[in-house]
Amino acid sequence: QQQVKQSPxxxxxxxxxxxxxxxxYENTAFDYFPWYQQFPGKGPALLIAIRPDVSEKKEGRFxxxxxKSAKQFSxxxxxxxxxxxxxxxxxxxxxxxxxxxxxxxxxxxxVTP
Amino acid sequence: DSGVTQTPKHLITATGQRxxxxxxxxxxxxxxxxYQQSLDQGLQFLxxxxxxxxxxxxxxxxxxxxxxxxxxxxELNLSSLELGDxxxxxxxxxxxGGASTDTQYFGPGTRLTVL
Numbered sequence: 001q002q003q004v005k006q007s008p009x010x011x012x013x014x015x016x017x018x019x020x021x022x023x024x025y026e027n028t029a030f031d032y033f034p035w036y037q038q039f040p041g042k043g044p045a046l047l048i049a050i051r052p053d054v055s056e057k058k059e060g061r062f063x064x065x066x067x068k069s070a071k072q073f074s075x076x077x078x079x080x081x082x083x084x085x086x087x088x089x090x091x092x093x094x095x096x097x098x099x100x101x102x103x104x105x106x107x108x109x110x111v112t113p
Numbered sequence: 114d115s116g117v118t119q120t121p122k123h124l125i126t127a128t129g130q131r132x133x134x135x136x137x138x139x140x141x142x143x144x145x146x147x148y149q150q151s152l153d154q155g156l157q158f159l160x161x162x163x164x165x166x167x168x169x170x171x172x173x174x175x176x177x178x179x180x181x182x183x184x185x186x187x188e189l190n191l192s193s194l195e196l197g198d199x200x201x202x203x204x205x206x207x208x209x210g211g212a213s214t215d216t217q218y219f220g221p222g223t224r225l226t227v228l
Binding site for chain 2: 041102
């Protein structure tokens with residue numbers, strides 16, 4: 001059973017656009033929500049993360065918005081670049097499971113020139 | 114480069130066989146996680162070890178087992194392999210594995226193909 005649901009499955013935007021990837025979860029015990037970026041042939045790498053006591057976190061061009069009551073969070077990429085083309089995974093974790101990551105199914109992002 | 118190494122990079126074997134995947138965590142990291150990535154299931158957590166002890170278990174089949182050695186490297190053993198076990202297997206390490214703020218650093222993965 002997928003504990004974190006992610007959409008869309010794929011996304012194409014033009015350079016400079018703002019792709020938005022959405023995730024939803026059910027387990028209210030989750031207390032850590034990271035986003036990972038994966039390029040072909042590589043392992044996932046942490047992009048940005050948020051805890052549920054914060055509604056927004058920004059790091060460079062990447063912003064996480066968090067809505068605790070709706071149990072949803074999203075990733076926004078400002079001024080997207082062709083180099084941002086990758087697969088993005090949202091995840092959620094909880095102390096009970098040693099903070100093992102429950103991943104969404106991923107969004108394949110293509111940023112065209 | 115995350116500092117996590119995994120060997121081998123590719124593995125091709127036959128159904129019914131047994132294989133061992135190896136992971137060396139980043140220097141100083143005590144916690145090792147194993148994940149399986151497949152097209153239909155996505156990235157799924159298998160098992161976590163912390164300083165030699167099993168800490169958490171996910172969707173790991175009984176045919177699979179893992180251990181973490183005193184030098185903190187870890188091995189994932191897959192036995193009685195089936196076609197459906199073909200996937201990318203990632204190892205990740207983190208400093209403690211007990212704090213939500215511990216970043217997990219992923220290795221480059223081992224691609225297993227079962228024929």
